[in-house]
Amino acid sequence: GQNIDQPTEMTATEGAIVQINCTYQTSGFNGLFWYQQHAGEAPTFLSYNVLDGLEEKGRFSSFLSRSKGYSYLLLKELQMKDSASYLCAVRDRRGNKLTFGGGTRVLVKP
Amino acid sequence: ETGVTQSPTHLIKTRGQQVTLRCSSQSGHNTVSWYQQALGQGPQFIFQYYREEENGRGNFPPRFSGLQFPNYSSELNVNALELDDSALYLCASSLVHGSTDTQYFGPGTRLTVL
Helix, strand or coil: CEEEECCCEEEEECCCCEEEEEEEEECCCCCEEEEEECCCCCCEEEEEECCCEEEEECCEEEEEECCCCEEEEEECCCCHHHCEEEEEEEECCCCCCEEECCCEEEEEEC | CCCCEEECCEEEECCCCCEEEEEECCCCCCEEEEEEECCCCCCEEEEEEECCEEEEECCCCCCEEEEECCCCCEEEEECCCCHHHCEEEEEEEECCCCCCCCCEECCCEEEEEC
16 A cells, blocks of 8 residues: 655745655555645646656756655745645556645745 | 546535536546545545546445546546545546656536535
8 A cells, every 4th residue: 555644734935945745655656746736726737756866847846765755845936826735646556546645735925 | 727627516415316527538648537535635546447447446435436438538426425425526637658647637526415
């Protein structure tokens, strides 16, 4: 089975940087995804990591260490619209199932 | 916008009733996955359909069933509704055998069971 852990809530100031950690224990691993979800809306894809290292996409970066079962999502130059839940999800080896963490609710304050 | 659509947007049912939710996948995608998301939690995998066959199932009872049609759209059926079935139901489409098989989500159907 899969077990995904991420903090429940984080608060940060507009313009700052926030790092959301995700740890996982899996019986199989075929990639880690980060999604953003605004209240009442669908999750939207942010990033994908399957190899160790950092993937950068504009203000968002995601890091993976497979040996440590660890990932983080880094949000830079925070904007008010970044207030949302951020979901970490691991894909199983067979590739047909995403297991999600409970989500980290990020509140950006002026 | 992901190109994944779901209907209806909202639905209210009573215990014991049956419900059918619908999903149209993004153009070019051949796989649909369904998830249940309770308030304040992450989505939970229900099952996936690929080429009209079930291709993996999560820890949900048999009263949760599905279909995929030749145009890759899909239905989720839930029989004998229970109060705990109240949730946001999300479908996600993807292209199996693509480079990342990234799943793109529709807007969801909010089901309330009274």
